[in-house]
Amino acid sequence: MATAIVLLKIDHNKVTGTAEKLLEIPDITEVYSISGRYDLLVMIKCDQIDKIESIVTDQLLKTDGIVDSETMFAFRSYDKREGGRAISVD
Template sequence: MVTSIILINAERNRINEVAEKLQEINGISEVYSVSGKYDLVAIVRVKTNEDLADLVTKQMLAMDGIIKTETMLAFQAYSRHDLEAMFTVGM
């Protein structure tokens, strides 16, 4: 499983429209509107790097309203659930 975080700049008057279209793409599990340098953050979970490449370079590229993206690959997940599980095993 490949997990990535995609930071997105969208045309100001199309942010909601872009977010709605993104959530319809298979492989995008969550879309957040955020404050700061970017307008949207998409969490992507796909089977392979090729699936990620297809999602970013074909599906997202064809979408109107996206100005710029920055894709980050996740190496390892840390969550409260994972940390609690480690402590119950004695780590």
């Protein structure tokens, strides 16, 4: 499964509303309010990596309140529930 992590800077008056709106987008599985340079961390998981590009550019980044973003792709997951073994995310 293709996985992307998107870090977002949000207009500080719109953090909660933006987070709630992002959860309405299919394939966005989690949204976290975080500390640091960014305000929200968004997890996208879907069957095809090409679909992530469409989700990010055509839907996510058009959401009101987003000021800046950084997108990262996950290559491998290390899950404690899997005994620390590496799990492919492709």
